[in-house]
Amino acid sequence: MSKDLVFDYSHALGFMTKEELMAMEPAAAAAREKLVKKSGAGNDFVGWVDLPAEIDMEEYGRIKKAAAKIRSDSEYLVVIGIGGSYLGARAAIEFLCHSFYTLMGGTKILFAGNSVSTKYLADLLDVIGDSDFSVNVISKSGTTTEPAIAFRLFKEKMEQKYGREGAAKRIYATTDKKRGALKALADEEGYETYVVPDDIGGRYSVLTAVGLLPIAAAGCDTDALIEGFREMRELCMRESFVNNPAMLYAAARNVLYNKGKSVEVLANYEPSVHYIAEWWKQLYGESEGKDGKGIFPASIDLTTDLHSMGQYLQDGQRILLETVIEVGDTGREIICKEASVDTDGLNYLAGKNMDFVNKAAMNGTILAHVAGGVPVLKVSIKDNSAKTLGELFYFFEFACGVSGYILDVNPFNQPGVESYKKNMFALLGKPGYEELRASLMAAING
């Protein structure tokens, strides 16, 4: 059992019995076997399973060097990527850094290429202005439209400011080892390049250069992050079922899914966890949502969303299961003080830590939701350190692989992501899409 991450299914036992959960053991064990032995569907994309033990130390050394250079010569690092090519880094940086770190000293990481919003990009260019900046463009395929458009803009801005040669020293490209438009451009321009391994898909890539370079450039402790991944991997390799939190989580969500709980809401009580939930939604949604199956992953930030989503959670359609992420020690403390006049009636909290209030909100909400018909699973993590985050990332990745195999889907492909791209290319007038364009235009114009 891990001391840093504890999985608790006790609040779901009114909705499934312990026997039902234990009856999942053979399916979970078979799923784990497929993952570990690389014998299941999509087995050419399970490089992430052993990655924590197989980090390319030469590349990792270059990542650390580049991060140090970026921190010494750039006020901003613009990370250009979408989906799996940015969510892990953003999740880690928002979790590990000061809540307002972009307003404080040091290199700030800003994200681009994860939408095609003109306003967002124009505003971002305004913010950078004449400041020194670097760019980390991340795209495994090298052809994804959103980051490719953003990269054109920032490449141009950088070449105007530093010249072509100077820009080449500030652009870091993370892409396929050999193929793709970005790799070709990087080689031509002489950019420092990092590899998205062939056998690791975007949503499982946070421990590759995809995540490590931006996370290191933000000043976070990547050694500790890797250590956390390693510890959780060892646990997942060593412990079977009852002592393996990832397998228990995978099993519990499948038992509940089979009982009609088709939406899983990941709830947090720390704003710093918001982007972990965004990363988690891609991980589970893209891995399991196929063949007409899969739990729909959603997320809420609490207590904030209790004031907007609370009614539905408590009383709406009973298709929900909730998974709470509890962060133990945030390393910060605020003690409630006694006021001379108790107009707001809060003096009864005098001497209590704010976190006591937050935990009371969490425990009260869990019990209310359970009473209202929502099974609650809980993932408690010890603190908000990089090591603990590494454990959490690997826990969710391993559980996702096991859960997908229990569900009998290929957790490592994403055929559905292509449909919108084809339509978008056709409507943009990309050569080769003329026929599709004609039929889409006919549909649009009625």
Ligand code: PA5
């Ligand atoms: O998980 C995935 O495969 C996707 O989210 C991709 O990461 C995303 O579409 C970006 O692709 P690429 O890195 O090829 O630009």
